[in-house]
Amino acid sequence: MTTVVLNDRAAKLWRKGRPWFFADDVQSGPDLPALVSVTDTRGHDAGLGFWSPRSRLALRLCGSWPGGELPTAEAFFDARIRDAVARRAPLAGADAGVRLVHGEVDGLAGLVVDRYADVVVVQVGAAYAEQECGALVAALEHHAGAPRMILARNDFAVRGLEGLPQEVRLLAGRRVESVRIVEGGLGITVRPFTGHKTGFYLDQRPARAFVREHARGRRVLDLFSYQGGFALSALSGGAAHATAIDQSADALAQAQADAEANGLGSGLTTRSANAFTELRELRKQGAEFDLVIVDPPAFAKSRREVDGGLRGYRDLNRLALRVLAPGGVVVTCSCSHHVQLPRFEDILRQAAADLPFRVVLRHRLGAGSDHPVWLGLPESEYLKVVVLERFD
Numbered sequence: 001m002t003t004v005v006l007n008d009r010a011a012k013l014w015r016k017g018r019p020w021f022f023a024d025d026v027q028s029g030p031d032l033p034a035l036v037s038v039t040d041t042r043g044h045d046a047g048l049g050f051w052s053p054r055s056r057l058a059l060r061l062c063g064s065w066p067g068g069e070l071p072t073a074e075a076f077f078d079a080r081i082r083d084a085v086a087r088r089a090p091l092a093g094a095d096a097g098v099r100l101v102h103g104e105v106d107g108l109a110g111l112v113v114d115r116y117a118d119v120v121v122v123q124v125g126a127a128y129a130e131q132e133c134g135a136l137v138a139a140l141e142h143h144a145g146a147p148r149m150i151l152a153r154n155d156f157a158v159r160g161l162e163g164l165p166q167e168v169r170l171l172a173g174r175r176v177e178s179v180r181i182v183e184g185g186l187g188i189t190v191r192p193f194t195g196h197k198t199g200f201y202l203d204q205r206p207a208r209a210f211v212r213e214h215a216r217g218r219r220v221l222d223l224f225s226y227q228g229g230f231a232l233s234a235l236s237g238g239a240a241h242a243t244a245i246d247q248s249a250d251a252l253a254q255a256q257a258d259a260e261a262n263g264l265g266s267g268l269t270t271r272s273a274n275a276f277t278e279l280r281e282l283r284k285q286g287a288e289f290d291l292v293i294v295d296p297p298a299f300a301k302s303r304r305e306v307d308g309g310l311r312g313y314r315d316l317n318r319l320a321l322r323v324l325a326p327g328g329v330v331v332t333c334s335c336s337h338h339v340q341l342p343r344f345e346d347i348l349r350q351a352a353a354d355l356p357f358r359v360v361l362r363h364r365l366g367a368g369s370d371h372p373v374w375l376g377l378p379e380s381e382y383l384k385v386v387v388l389e390r391f392d
């Protein structure tokens, strides 16, 4: 049985709820990636952990295990996947898109599993899970509704920190190039091999529902639209028209195709452009919108980038507020882990400071309940969504 012992300083952090540790936080550890039992120096049980000898973040806790025996990889993944899937039962329609596993929050450090109808896409960000991929796949085949395909979208940068290569790999089943999910009555095409991340931005489901419910009769601008998730949600909620802007012509072509497939084609305009440039252009033209969605990629991907990122959010939101009609609403988002909500709201305050109308915070939204936040790991709350309204 492999046990890793936290030193006394690290054990103090653990007692405060911290689930992440560096190699020098522990007395010693195995040479290869492993599932380990974790204790403090007095033998108090800290549960299981993923041990990654090549990573700076060498130990990530993965919750408790009954009986105190170290489970096999098969038993471990089977139980964790079973429980994670059961937690999502309320969201689990056959044609739904749902995040089944949200990393450490589900006791599976570094692992993401998204289900799109009968297709499963994973991102494996822990060396142990990679090593025991067979056990993971068996558990998914058993608990995730007998998927047609299980695909690893392991082409993301942090894999390098675990010493793992970036790759896209079919793990089980047959190649499925595109799959249709239904969200709020809207059919959405997901492309597991070529789409962003695992294919789609499931985390924005609550904000898309908000937009659908507040769109009636409104002129909508969807900035950083990707495949137009917000624009199409707005049109399905009765928007007068929607303009989707993204730098990716390919994503916009999919938005257009999905709009047609849903009978919403006549309401959608797409423009492949830089959102900043386009906003300045729209302002020059005197364009006005009643509902603007601002959902950029993370501007601050690391601590070093925070200052520049904050300037980006400020400039962007200032521009967005300037094309807002009286009574208009901005749904503005930040998915930067390193910019927490108070800071983001402070930036929005600066963006609104010199405008000739009051900017009012109406709602705070965030990721859906399939992206739960572990209070011990503030990093798991990465998506901030703030709804601002223009009061004249």
Ligand code: SAH
Pocket: 200, 201, 204, 223, 224, 225, 226, 227, 228, 229, 230, 245, 246, 247, 248, 251, 273, 274, 275, 276, 295, 296, 297
């Ligand atoms: N709103 C989308 C997700 C947006 S992800 C949804 O709900 O599904 C961020 C998007 O911003 C990506 O599609 C990317 O192509 C686009 N993007 C990044 N930088 C951009 C820029 N400067 N101008 C326009 N689009 C940009």
